[in-house]
Amino acid sequence: MRPILMKGHERPLTFLKYNRDGDLLFSCAKDHNPTVWFADNGERLGDSSRLITGSADQTVKLWDVKKGEELHTFKFDSPARSVDFSIGDKLVVITTDPFMEKTSAIHVYRIAEDDDEQSDEAVLVMRGPNGRINRAVWGPLNKTIISCGEDAIIRVWDPTTGEEIMSTKDHENGHKKPITSLCLSADKSHFLTGSLDKSAKVVLGGGQEASHVTTTDHRAGKFEAKFYDKILTAEIGGVKGHFGPINALAFNPDGKSFASGGEDGYVRLHHFDPDYFHIKL
Numbered sequence: 439m440r441p442i443l444m445k446g447h448e449r450p451l452t453f454l455k456y457n458r459d460g461d462l463l464f465s466c467a468k469d470h471n472p473t474v475w476f477a478d479n480g481e482r483l484g485d486s487s488r489l490i491t492g493s494a495d496q497t498v499k500l501w502d503v504k505k506g507e508e509l510h511t512f513k514f515d516s517p518a519r520s521v522d523f524s525i526g527d528k529l530v531v532i533t534t535d536p537f538m539e540k541t542s543a544i545h546v547y548r549i550a551e552d553d554d555e556q557s558d559e560a561v562l563v564m565r566g567p568n569g570r571i572n573r574a575v576w577g578p579l580n581k582t583i584i585s586c587g588e589d590a591i592i593r594v595w596d597p598t599t600g601e602e603i604m605s606t607k608d609h610e611n612g613h614k615k616p617i618t619s620l621c622l623s624a625d626k627s628h629f630l631t632g633s634l635d636k637s638a639k640v641v642l643g644g645g646q647e648a649s650h651v652t653t654t655d656h657r658a659g660k661f662e663a664k665f666y667d668k669i670l671t672a673e674i675g676g677v678k679g680h681f682g683p684i685n686a687l688a689f690n691p692d693g694k695s696f697a698s699g700g701e702d703g704y705v706r707l708h709h710f711d712p713d714y715f716h717i718k719l
Contacts, residue, residue: 439677439708439709439710439711439714441677441679441706441707441708442706442707442708442709443704443705443706443707444465444475444704444705444706444707445703445704445705446465446471446473446475446705447465447467447469447471447473447703447704447705448467448469448703449467449468449469449703450467450468450682450685450700450701450702450703451465451466451467451685451686451699451700451701451703451704451705452466452467452468452685452686452699453465453466453685453686453699454466454686454687454688454697454698454699454705455688456477456688456689456690456691456697457484457485457486458486458691459484459485459486459691460477460484460690460691460692461476461477461478461484462474462475462476462477462484462486462503463475463476463477463688463697463705463707464489465686465697465699465705466491466686467699467703470493472489472491472501474489474503475705475707477690477695477697477707478695478709486503487502487503487504488500488501488502488503488509488523488527488549489501489503490521490523490530491521492518492519492520492521492532492533493517493518494517494518495517496513496514496515496516496517496518496534497511497512497513497514497518498511498512498514498518498521498532499511499512500512500549500553500556509553509556510553510556512532512547512558513558514532514534514545515534515537515540516534516535516536516537516538516540516543517534517535517537518532518533518534518535519533519534519535519570519571519572519573520532520533520571520572520573520574521533522574522575522576523549523576524576524580525576525579525580526580527549528548528549529546529547529548529549529561529576529580529597530546530547530549531544531545531546531574531575531576531583531597532544532545532546532547532574533545533571533572533573533574533585534571535570535571536569536570541565541566541567541568542565542566542567542568542569542570542571542587543563543564543565543566543571544563544564544571544574544583544585544595545560545562545563545564546560546561546562546563546583546597547560547561548561562597562598562600563600564595564600567587567589567591567593568588568589569587569588569589569616570587570588571585571586571587571588572586572587572588572616572617572618572619572620573585573586573587573617573619573620574586575620575621575622575629576597577594577622577626578626578627579626580597581597582594582595582596582597582603583595583597584620584622584629585620586617586620586631587616587617588616588617589616590612590613590614590615590616590617590633590635591605591606591607591612591613591617592605592606592612592613592617592620592631593605593606613631613633613635613637614633614635615633615634615635616633616634617631617632617633617634618632618633618634619631619632620632624691630668638666640665640666640668661678661679661680661681661682661683661684661700662676662677662678662684663676663677663684663687663696663698664676665677674717675714675717677698677708679706680698680700680701680702680704680706681700681702681704682700682701682702683700683701684698684699684700684701685699685700685701686698686699687699694709694710695707695708695709695710696708696710
């Protein structure tokens with residue numbers, strides 16, 4: 439499985455996401471320049487028209503994908519941590535970090551069909567919980583919002599009332615340390631989480647803290663994305679190559695490829711070999 443190396447960022451990668459067609463890949467990095475890539479060979483353009491990004495500069499920006507133009511800027515009083523479009527793209531959920539005397543928060547905005555009519559007024563704001571909220575996503579049919587973060591608790595919210603419906607607070611099998619990532623399955627029937635307690639279910643990226651990595655480290659180039667069978671929880675393989683910790687991972691919706699983004703500033707695009715689809719455990 440020979441990767442395609444895409445060098446378009448000057449700083450470490452922070453997030454990767456495929457569009458729903460699986461033919462475009464969006465990447466974000468600390469260089470402040472969101473980038474869109476062809477997920478295969480560049481021969482076909484997808485139907486995606488809008489992209490939304492969040493930043494530590496306390497803004498969230500809505501973009502026109504085909505023109506590369508900024509359409510609207512939502513301004514906050516603290517850094518924005520995560521963003522997620524609802525199914526149908528009419529709503530977006532945004533999380534902001536604790537800052538000064540402000541607590542973490544989950545914001546819901548309506549996305550206007552006409553860009554000139556976009557409102558800066560949130561439909562709903564849910565304050566708390568303690569610590570940073572690292573991820574918030576829409577549940578099935580947009581009936582819930584699922585969040586997780588530094589307090590190691592997964593919470594499910596009602597996006598209409600803002601009430602907390604359920605959580606893993608008292609669940610004995612919950613995570614023991616901060617949850618760093620959350621991803622729903624393609625059919626929205628279940629989701630997977632990754633945590634600093636070193637537990638995850640399907641694919642996880644790893645490595646040392648960036649501050650501990652040097653150019654003379656004997657493991658340079660060996661930072662690995664590991665694959666697991668999510669039913670049997672058995673490891674089925676791994677892919678090495680990054681020269682630093684892996685900060686972002688994304689599977690193509692068609693299941694035939696995945697992308698990884700590292701502290702080294704590279705996006706590595708991997709198309710699975712035929713053998714991958716016939717792995718025997």
